Amino acid sequence: xxxxxxLIKKECLEEIFSARGAALYLVxxxxxxxxxxxxxxxxxxxxxxxxxxxxxxxxxxxxxxLLIIVIRGGDGFAGxxxxxxxxxLLITPVSxxxxxxxxxxxxxxxxxxxxxxxMPYLWAVGSTGQxxxxxxxxxxxxxxxLVIIFGGxxxxxxxxxxxxxxxxxIGLTAFxxxxxxxxxxxxxxQSAVGRVVDLINPFATALNMLDSVVVDSLGLLFQIxxxxxxxxxxxxxxxxxxxxxxxxxx
Amino acid sequence: MKALEINSLKKSFDGMKVLEDVxxxxxxxxIYGFLGPNGxxxxxxxxxxxxxxxxxxxxxxxxxxxxxxxxxxxxxxxxVLPESHGFYGWMRAExxxxxxxxxxxxxxxxxxxxxxxxxxxxxxxxxxxxxxxxRGMKQRLGIARSLLNDPxxxxxxxxxxxxxxxxxxxIHDLLLNLNREKGMTxxxxxxxxxxxxxxxxxxxxxxxxxIQYEGSLxxxxxxxxxxxxxxxxxxxxxxxxxxxxxxLCQEKKGQWITCEIKDMQPDNALKFLIQNGIPIIExxxxxxxxxxxxxxYTTQVKE
Numbered sequence: 001x002x003x004x005x006x007l008i009k010k011e012c013l014e015e016i017f018s019a020r021g022a023a024l025y026l027v028x029x030x031x032x033x034x035x036x037x038x039x040x041x042x043x044x045x046x047x048x049x050x051x052x053x054x055x056x057x058x059x060x061x062x063x064x065x066l067l068i069i070v071i072r073g074g075d076g077f078a079g080x081x082x083x084x085x086x087x088x089l090l091i092t093p094v095s096x097x098x099x100x101x102x103x104x105x106x107x108x109x110x111x112x113x114x115x116x117x118x119m120p121y122l123w124a125v126g127s128t129g130q131x132x133x134x135x136x137x138x139x140x141x142x143x144x145x146l147v148i149i150f151g152g153x154x155x156x157x158x159x160x161x162x163x164x165x166x167x168x169x170i171g172l173t174a175f176x177x178x179x180x181x182x183x184x185x186x187x188x189x190q191s192a193v194g195r196v197v198d199l200i201n202p203f204a205t206a207l208n209m210l211d212s213v214v215v216d217s218l219g220l221l222f223q224i225x226x227x228x229x230x231x232x233x234x235x236x237x238x239x240x241x242x243x244x245x246x247x248x249x250x
Numbered sequence: 251m252k253a254l255e256i257n258s259l260k261k262s263f264d265g266m267k268v269l270e271d272v273x274x275x276x277x278x279x280x281i282y283g284f285l286g287p288n289g290x291x292x293x294x295x296x297x298x299x300x301x302x303x304x305x306x307x308x309x310x311x312x313x314x315x316x317x318x319x320x321x322x323x324x325x326x327x328x329x330v331l332p333e334s335h336g337f338y339g340w341m342r343a344e345x346x347x348x349x350x351x352x353x354x355x356x357x358x359x360x361x362x363x364x365x366x367x368x369x370x371x372x373x374x375x376x377x378x379x380x381x382x383x384x385r386g387m388k389q390r391l392g393i394a395r396s397l398l399n400d401p402x403x404x405x406x407x408x409x410x411x412x413x414x415x416x417x418x419x420x421i422h423d424l425l426l427n428l429n430r431e432k433g434m435t436x437x438x439x440x441x442x443x444x445x446x447x448x449x450x451x452x453x454x455x456x457x458x459x460x461i462q463y464e465g466s467l468x469x470x471x472x473x474x475x476x477x478x479x480x481x482x483x484x485x486x487x488x489x490x491x492x493x494x495x496x497x498l499c500q501e502k503k504g505q506w507i508t509c510e511i512k513d514m515q516p517d518n519a520l521k522f523l524i525q526n527g528i529p530i531i532e533x534x535x536x537x538x539x540x541x542x543x544x545x546x547y548t549t550q551v552k553e
Contacts, residue, residue: 006349006352006353007353010349014338017340018339018340019340027294036551080336083334083336084332084334084335084415085335085338086335087332087334087336088332088335088336088337088350088395089301089323089353090302091300091329091330091332092325092350092353092354093322093323093325093326093353093354093355094353095321095322113475149433170321192552203304236333240427247304248302250297250302250303
């Protein structure tokens, strides 16, 4: 743990003090402000149920967080390589695995910041409803799993890719593909293919879980299957990262 | 006593041979110049020595450790100034040193960091973020970082890049002091032959993926004469011209004396002069014999 601590601290401080980090959070605040305003006004006009508005807001928070994770994860090793700071880290007694763990912790810190920033907006949208607390709990849990999944895969990708742009383009494509089942029409999603695609896609799994908790008010027992899928992907992401990180090339 | 030894090292990238049968030895206390044209494989060799790149074939031992196996343990005892080293622009110099100190298990105080910055000629009171630093300032900061763990071997890749003549001289003095006072072994990869002449006692020239020359900087010059400039500690008792067998000194300007050395190894000549009461503290080859030697070895056509 001796070496992890300064590395994790550096990753977290970089989130706040680097120009790109601060800009991303400003974008998050702007987007959340616009969407919360829309959702609150729709709820007030009885165009949208309160639970539905909370679910939609949670989905927006999760999507925004994952978008930042994809960007920052892609930057993890490839960006440091481009900025020529990776070599300076590798020539210290720190192992690449320790650097990867610190970067993953940094991504979790990013998620924590986005989650904290989103809380007043979620409260503004859902304070008059009943499922706000469970929405917050499940959003945090599912978001944490997704951050490790997407963050782990993105870091592994950025170890192998020479440039940040390369890692980002592949990462964003994968992110869009994982989000595409959400964009399918409800009839397509109810088909056998749609159900399978929904089931094997961690992002859709997390959103479906939120839907069933917030909108349908289903309990933990109904969430065991989606949670198991998320745990499976989390283990897979950590395994892929640990395999990729064995040899880091400059 | 050997500080590092490489035997028959081979490394290829995508089928292109970068290092082919490279062998070299650096002894403890050496200031070793590692020369070669761009793309000759110097940086690759340094990375292999540090265990951040793995050789295809060959044996490498640094401080009796195998870098491919004991990389982390080795890097605790050595340090390096890479040629292209980036900085975390949002950090301040002191913060930067403290961060890297922690990676070596050191808890540096503000005083420690400021002493280190002062040592390399940076203003310890400068609290600007590193992104505002000039190239030369960044180079100095990089050198300060590379000295943090008091390394037994210090690898420097183009250490005086971006420094003005005064700054270069300051870094030369710092390295010479570290070598003399702490016995630090220094391996310098550079194109600046003046740096090598001023600092190094042994050199290797890497070209066409192979070591073309390894040995004393003072190459054997039997049958040829070589000119050297010697700096003496005290010039008052030294005559303007003097003559020893094989050593003819005819020019004296202040502390500097220019001598012609013939049919003699210059390091033997140096020893001879010191034994005969000439208090020499610095020796520089004139007419850049090194440059001629470098060009000779690096213009050979690949077999």
